[in-house]
Amino acid sequence: MNLISNYIIKKDNDYINKLKIRRNRFKHICNIKQGRDIKMPTIKDVAAKAGVSTATVSRVLNGEKVKEETKEKVLKTIKLLGYRPNQIARSLKTQKTHTVGFVVPDYGQFFMQIAKVVEDVLNGYGYSLVVCYSDENPDREKARIRMLMEKQVDGILVVPTSDEDNYLMELNKRGIPVILIDRMVKDIQSDCVLVDNVNGAYQAVEHLITKGYQRIGIINGRQEVTTGEERYRGYLRVLEDYNLQIDRDIVRFGDFSTESGYTLMKELMSLPNPPDAIFVANAYMTIGAMLAIDEMKIKVPDDVAIVSFDDTELTRLSNPPLTAVVQPVREMGEAAANLLYKRICGDTSDYPKMYRLKTKLLVRTSTDPGWRMNLTKMEGTQK
Helix, strand or coil: HHHHHHHHHHHHHHHHHHHHHHHHHHHHHHHHCCCCCCCCCCCCHHHHHHHHCCHHHHHHHHHCCCCCHHHHHHHHHHHHHHCCCHHHHHHHHHHCCCEEEEEEECCCCHHHHHHHHHHHHHHHHHCEEEEEEEEEEEHHHHHHHHHHHCCCCCEEEEEECCCHHHHHHHHHHHCCEEEEECCCCCCCCCEEEEEEEHHHHHHHHHHHHHHCCCCEEEEEEECCCCCHHHHHHHHHHHHHHHCCCCHHHHHHHHHCCCHHHHHHHHHCCCCCCCCCEEECHHHHHHHHHHHHHHHCCCCCCCCCEEEEEEEHHHHHHHHHHCEEECCCHHHHHHHHHEEEEEEEHHCCCCCCEEEEEEEECCCHHHHHHHHHHHHHHHHHHCC
16 A cells, blocks of 8 residues: 555656646746746756755766766756756866767668657756768768767767778777767777667568468668678578578668668569568668559568568558567667766776667568458458
8 A cells, every 4th residue: 555655646746846847937938928037047056956065966967976866856956947057168167068969871760769769868967969860871971970070079879881980990089989879880899789680680580480481582771781781691590590492582682771672572572483471671671662562562461471670650550560670769779878978977997888689579460371361250240
């Protein structure tokens, strides 16, 4: 009973705090509209409300070591009062801009979900995030990183577009911490946050095999990118483990784009002996592949079963919904942001650190050969 009471009290307190935050914001907006002089909360106000010294508040804002309990209390008070530190004065004092850059290959759902998590974590440390994209172009990637260096960001997160390591060496020379996300650069030591692409692909194709599919094709991305190379390795390994023939006629490589997924699916399904199942190695290529399937009037899973590496709105809303490899987006973002913050604070005790996070397979009807038959039976029963 005490546990239930404590839970209710905690929920009530959380609700009251949210109301206070909204009330403070509303009062602030009203003051602006009515032209009143506005007294912004100061670091002294935060310290007094939290019951700590101004030095402690400063240490929390600057990312210095503080007891976790104290840090949480200060951050809650900052949020409650709506305190905003003077970034210019803070930068002059700490020699830091309290800004982090994030270079992504595109603004798609997967990378923007990671960016949101990263931003949420870094905001808690008093840092802001600048996101820019490389369009899978190594030259554009270098230009974006150069721009971030000129803006004197305190750290950079990168989804690399190639195996070139010159920019990593330049960042290391300048003492700017960098974390690689989703992909790694071979033959160089660097902090990385990755997923287990090999086993993710292995599980996807193994699922197709256990469902009775034998002629399994693949639509994959560039092999110069580690995600493409690792997912292909998982595909080959499971076929070898189950003693299935590797037919190069049903292996296709694209560039992770919607266009390549569309073109390669058309190629595969136009073969005299097309595959009875296809593993598509990312979300964009899955979109293109499904467009081609719809255009060709091909039925899933009757004519071909589909598994996607990435779970998106498309995979959930497709007819039928697609079986998909789910990547741990939240864990990726949290691990990358916390590790970068640790490096910015000067802690390199575990450098280079590599996270290799597990995926999971979410099974839906795109790989169930009896799905349409069962659906027909259900419709017949309802009539």
